[in-house]
Structure formats: C-alpha cells, structure tokens
Amino acid sequence: MTWALIFLPLLAAGMAMAIRSDRLRRALLVATAAIHFALTAVCWIRPPACAPDAWLGFDAAGRLFLGIASLLFWAVAVYAAHRLGAESRGRQAEEDTGSIFVNAPEAVHTACLLVFLATMTLVAASRHLGVLWVAVEATTLATAPLIYFHRQPRSLEATWKYLLVCSVGIALALLGNFLLVVASAAPDGTGGTLVVRELVARGASLRAPWLKAAFVFLLVGYGTKMGLAPMHTWLPDAHSEAPSPVSALLSGALLNCAFLGILRAHSICGAAGLGGFSGSLLAGFGLLSMGIAAAFLVNQADYKRLLAYSSVEHMGLLSLGAGLGGVALYGALLHAVNHSLVKAALFMVAGNLLAAYRTKQAARTRGALRLLPVSGALWLAGLLAITGTPPFGTFASEFTILRAAFAPGREWMAVAALLALAVAFAGMARTFLGMALGPVPDGFEPAGRRERPAACGPALALLAASLWLGLWIPNGLNDLLGHAARLLGGGAP
Amino acid sequence: MQNGTGSLLIFLILTDLLLLGSSRLRNAIRIGAAQGVALGLLPWLAHGQLTGSALLLGAGSAALKGVVFPALLHRALREIHVRREIEPLIGYIPSLLIGTGVLAAAFAFGARLPLPWESPSPLLVPAGLFTLWTGVFLIMARRKAITQVLGYIVLENGIFALGMVVVEAMPLLVELGVLLDVFVAVFVMGILVFHINREFDHIDSDQLTALKEGAP
Numbered sequence: 001m002t003w004a005l006i007f008l009p010l011l012a013a014g015m016a017m018a019i020r021s022d023r024l025r026r027a028l029l030v031a032t033a034a035i036h037f038a039l040t041a042v043c044w045i046r047p048p049a050c051a052p053d054a055w056l057g058f059d060a061a062g063r064l065f066l067g068i069a070s071l072l073f074w075a076v077a078v079y080a081a082h083r084l085g086a087e088s089r090g091r092q093a094e095e096d097t098g099s100i101f102v103n104a105p106e107a108v109h110t111a112c113l114l115v116f117l118a119t120m121t122l123v124a125a126s127r128h129l130g131v132l133w134v135a136v137e138a139t140t141l142a143t144a145p146l147i148y149f150h151r152q153p154r155s156l157e158a159t160w161k162y163l164l165v166c167s168v169g170i171a172l173a174l175l176g177n178f179l180l181v182v183a184s185a186a187p188d189g190t191g192g193t194l195v196v197r198e199l200v201a202r203g204a205s206l207r208a209p210w211l212k213a214a215f216v217f218l219l220v221g222y223g224t225k226m227g228l229a230p231m232h233t234w235l236p237d238a239h240s241e242a243p244s245p246v247s248a249l250l251s252g253a254l255l256n257c258a259f260l261g262i263l264r265a266h267s268i269c270g271a272a273g274l275g276g277f278s279g280s281l282l283a284g285f286g287l288l289s290m291g292i293a294a295a296f297l298v299n300q301a302d303y304k305r306l307l308a309y310s311s312v313e314h315m316g317l318l319s320l321g322a323g324l325g326g327v328a329l330y331g332a333l334l335h336a337v338n339h340s341l342v343k344a345a346l347f348m349v350a351g352n353l354l355a356a357y358r359t360k361q362a363a364r365t366r367g368a369l370r371l372l373p374v375s376g377a378l379w380l381a382g383l384l385a386i387t388g389t390p391p392f393g394t395f396a397s398e399f400t401i402l403r404a405a406f407a408p409g410r411e412w413m414a415v416a417a418l419l420a421l422a423v424a425f426a427g428m429a430r431t432f433l434g435m436a437l438g439p440v441p442d443g444f445e446p447a448g449r450r451e452r453p454a455a456c457g458p459a460l461a462l463l464a465a466s467l468w469l470g471l472w473i474p475n476g477l478n479d480l481l482g483h484a485a486r487l488l489g490g491g492a493p
Numbered sequence: 494m495q496n497g498t499g500s501l502l503i504f505l506i507l508t509d510l511l512l513l514g515s516s517r518l519r520n521a522i523r524i525g526a527a528q529g530v531a532l533g534l535l536p537w538l539a540h541g542q543l544t545g546s547a548l549l550l551g552a553g554s555a556a557l558k559g560v561v562f563p564a565l566l567h568r569a570l571r572e573i574h575v576r577r578e579i580e581p582l583i584g585y586i587p588s589l590l591i592g593t594g595v596l597a598a599a600f601a602f603g604a605r606l607p608l609p610w611e612s613p614s615p616l617l618v619p620a621g622l623f624t625l626w627t628g629v630f631l632i633m634a635r636r637k638a639i640t641q642v643l644g645y646i647v648l649e650n651g652i653f654a655l656g657m658v659v660v661e662a663m664p665l666l667v668e669l670g671v672l673l674d675v676f677v678a679v680f681v682m683g684i685l686v687f688h689i690n691r692e693f694d695h696i697d698s699d700q701l702t703a704l705k706e707g708a709p
Contacts, residue, residue, distance in 0.1 A: 131667060132676055133667075134671060137671075137674040138674060141677045144685075156689060156692055160638065160689065164632065167645060174656075178655060178659050181659040181663065182607075185609065185659070187610060189611055194663070196551055210609075236704075333514055404560065
C-alpha cells in the first residue's frame, strides 16, 4: 500500500514524459491524482499494518499529512489541467515587467508535478529521519523546475534563491541527523539510530546536550523549508513567481511536509524530557514569524506576495501551537489542515484574477466581483477564512491554539499572537476589499465573461471543506488528529 | 591508518584555504574536484578496514565529486565564457584572513567537544566544520552563480566529512539517497546557471534583485 502510493505518481511521471498529446497528459494528471486520493482514503479508513521498526509506513501523523497533500493535489490537478489548457503557446509578455518569455515544456512540468506528489508521500511515510531528509530535499528538487515554468527573469531569480537557500538549509538538517545519531549511540559508538519510534522509546537515555544541538540544526534546517522567519526570505519570491497551481501546492502542501519533520524532532525531545527546551524555541520562532509576516502584510502591493507572507504568518502560528504543546498541538494540526485548504483555494482564485487582469498589482485589480462574479465572491470568502473569522474552520483552530496560550505565565505570547493576527487582518482586508469592490477598470468587459467550472470548482470545494470543518469536525478526523497529537507528544481536547 | 586520515584531513583544510584565495574559476573547480576525490578515501581510512559499504560510498562519492561535478562545471564555464571571479563581495586576502580565524575557532571548538567516543582522528571535527564554513562563505561572499554551486558542493563535502563520526549508524541506503539528492541538486543548479547566463548575459547572482522587498 505504502509502496503503491509512492510509485503510482512516479510511474505516471514517466508516462507523462512519453505522452505526446497535451489533452491525454492532462487527463493522466487528474486521473493519477484521483487514484492517489482514493488510495489515501483507503489508508485512512483501514490503516495498513507496518512493523514497528519499519522505515516506511503511515502512523497517525503521517496519515494526516498524507491526507492533506493528496486532497490538495487532486484539487490542484483539476485546476492545473484547466490552467495549462489556457496557457498560450509561444512568446508572451508579462505586463508588470514587460519581459517576453516562453513556457517550459508542458510534459516536463506535468512530470515534475507528479514526482512532487511522490516525494511528498515519501515525507509523510518516513519513520526514519534519514529517509525523511532525503525525501524533503527531493521535494525541493522536484519543485524548483515547477517555479521556473514561465521562463522569465523574475521567476528564474526566485528559483535560484529557492534552490540555494533551501538546499543549504536542508544540508544543516543533515548535520542535525548526525548529531542525533551521536545522541543515541552507546558509549562505544555503536547502536546509534534514526528510526523515530526507536528514538522516542529510548527517551531519557539519549544524551541531552547532543540532542539539544541536533534539534537546533533540525529546526533551522527544516524551518528554512517551512518558511519560519528569519529563514523565510526565499518564500515570498518563490510562492509569488510560481504559476498559481504550483503556488497553491507549495503553500498548502509543501510547507506542511517540513513542519512534519520539525514535529518528529520535537516529539523525540519531548520523550527525552527536553520538551520545554524545544517547545520554547518553536514558540519563539513562531512568534517572530508572525510578527515579521504581519509587518509585510500591510501595504503589500503584490497580491500573490500577500498570500505568501500570509503563509509565513500561519506557519508561525503552527510553530507556536506546537511549541505550546498539549491541546495547542492538536490545534496546530487542525490549523495545518485548515490553512492548507484555504490557502490553496486562495492561490487558485488568485490565478483566475491574474489570468483576467494580467497583473499581480493589487492597485490595478479592481471590481473583481463584477468582472468575475464567482472568483470575486470566493476571494472575499477566502479573506474571511484566512483571517480566522467564524464560522470557518480556521477560527476553531486558531481559537484552540490561543486559548491554550492564555495560561498563567505565558499570556504575553497569546497577546503578541493576537496582535499579529489583528494587524494581518487589517492589512489583508484592506487589499482584498479594494480588489473585489469598486468599478471594473477601463478596457475590461464584464458582460459575457463566463467562468469555467474547472477554474472555480476546486477552490469552491476546498473553501466549503474549511467551512464544514468550522461547523463540525467529523469523528474520523477528530480521532486521527487526537492520535497524531498524542503521538507527537501533545494532547487532545 | 591514523596517519593517513590525518594527512587527508590536512589536505582538506589546505584545499579549503586555496578555494578561499582562488580567483580563477577553472582552478577553483579543479581544487574542488581534488577535495572530492580525497574525501572518497575517507570512509576507508577513517575506519581502518575496507568494508563493502565504505567502498561503495567512497567510490560513489569520489566519482560524483571528482569526475561528474567538475565535468559539469567545466562545461558550464566553456558555454558561458567566464574565466574568473571579478570583484567578489569580500576580497581574497580578507577572505583568507577571516578563514584563518575561523580555522582557529574550529580547532578550539573541536578540542572542547566532548565526543562520547573516540573519533577517527582529532582533526576530523575541525576539518569538517571548516570545510562546511568555507562552503557557506563561498555561497555568500562570491557573486558568480557558478562559484555558489561550487560552494554548495564544498558545504556537502564538509557534512560528508563530519558524517564519518557516525558512519556506522547511517544506513548505506540513506547515504546513497543523500548522494543522489546532492547529484540532482547540482544538476538542476547547473541548468539554472545556463538560464541565468542567457537571461541576464552574466551569471552574477547579486544582480538578481528585482524581487527585493520595496523594489518597483
């Protein structure tokens, strides 16, 4: 089962390279995504057995993150097939910068998307930190060509930054893995391990100073990939310059993968009695990320960058929730689900706006509600969802995290987080409302423009899912979240 | 074997210093290649016996870093007509001076580090740390994209050397996965260097500033 989930997309990627017809290849992308999601659903309902010391297998946390990645990929695949169909061949001009560019070959792009799905599946399945490292680095390599789909200078710059910063960051995580081996080995240097379960079982017998050093390196390494400040500098560029379906996957699914790596390391620290140390580091990085992201959210001229900075902010919130521990960890996992649904939906709507207005400048995007009634409405609904307004699911998860933060001695954290969320709300609301309302700029014809179901359907479905999670969390998901939170050293309400 | 390992690690440190002071890209690539080949011997020398996994890992690493990467980088150099790093962000003499200071710090740190067991050589941790730092420094203080790729390879070399402390615990399969990742990373970076050269008519990555916050 595990192998099927990993090799199915790889096989499809090979086929995508061989297929000549664009239509057939797009159908293959959507079909593979659907089958992958079906297999994932089977995995949820009937978890496959796996040996305790196996390197690959889905525990509760793995199933949760696999579920997010697979669902998002399916939704984005439908959208991407539509977008790829609408991309023009040959030379085209970017209106913001005036540069002329061509697209990368679609076959390569589709194959990279599918390899990306395989590597994310491998991240979720890894129960060995060495395998996890290989998988996370592989996600970077699969996504770098995706960002450079529109072959123009800005996306090239973003790709270069992304590849270099993340590769160096993840190299540091490898060093963290080595330190973890030292922490777990017997005095004669044998018996070191990287199997997560084994490390958790050894608990207090791990060498504390080495474990602390290992956690710092793993946090900085995977934190770079997750977009925690101050290592987030590549993120706004990569997420805004990538084509919109890719942005949706990067923000919604990939950031979570790196978060899973950090959570694994945190759970080992917790088992060794160092949960306080790793938790305060996580909370510190989380609050810093929220603060910095909030500052850049105000007066952000480019609406895709706005969404990217919002991702930094939410990653900070996840990190804060994980750091606070207990029920807040449950809240962080729930928030990971909600943020992924909403952010992917918003990036897909942003793709529709970009296709219609041909600019990423918020100031030149006006009257979206009139020009694109469905996308405009989804844009406003997305604003409510991303800022944590009830009844969306983000409200429930943010509330869970913040309520846990209001404990004696750490109220200041809750106050700081609330302040950052309020600033972010104000900054985002101003830009979003300006884009949705008002008259349509000259030169655009509102009448007769019908929006395709494939362009709006996936975003609508994901937002509806987030709304549903705000009203009622299904028992199956609640159990899984609880299991995952306990597995990672937290608690469930 | 202690002597062999020691000499090899001193060679590693010397190549790092050479890299810090070399302006000709062609030479820098050769030095990096020599470093890669030397590191291929490390799994064998450091553990005194030629196990199958040490041989495979060493040979794979040496072939990749000693032959494949230099060939790739040399080819890139030919295509893009760049010979030397002109006007680095930090000059060569200051780079060497900073490097000497960092080397001293690495030795001081390595001497104090209470490794739970005896490492194959007292030089291993300082040499590994210094190589790692050299890689990061090359990425940050040089402007040519190709030098940054070289810096990434050197950074990986440093981590590879440090990994010798724990080589028995890292499964071979994972080590090979790491090598594969590094290979693909350098390969993708190599392709991007071509594109940067074509788009911007140069490979100065510090000119890639359109996306800075506040830029028009």
